[in-house]
Amino acid sequence: xxxxxxxxxxxxxxxxxxxxxxxxxxxxxxxxxxxxxxxxxxxxxxxxxxxxxxxxxxxxxxxx
Numbered sequence: 745x746x747x748x749x750x751x752x753x754x755x756x757x758x759x760x761x762x763x764x765x766x767x768x769x770x771x772x773x774x775x776x777x778x779x780x781x782x783x784x785x786x787x788x789x790x791x792x793x794x795x796x797x798x799x800x801x802x803x804x805x806x807x808x
Contacts, residue, residue: 760783760784761783761784762782762783762784762785762788763779763782763783763784763785763786763787764779764786764787764788764789765788766788766789766790766792767789767790767791768790768791768792769791769792769793770792770793770794771793771794772789772792772794772795772796773795773796773797774796774797774798774800775797775798775799775800776799776800777800777801778800778801778802778803779800779801779802779803780802780803780804781803781804781805782804786802
């Protein structure tokens with residue numbers, strides 16, 4: 745995980761990959777999903793009409 749090495753090595757990177765980045769839509773549904781150790785952030789969901797989230801987990805290990 746190069747982004748952890750860069751961050752804790754004193755070189756924070758703005759180019760760390762995002763786990764999920766979605767913009768604009770309708771009828772979004774997430775179920776039965778596990779988000780694990782996102783390099784930047786787990787979810788960035790904007791401007792959706794009718795988003796529904798249930799039965800999912802977010803797991804984080806900040807030290808890698």
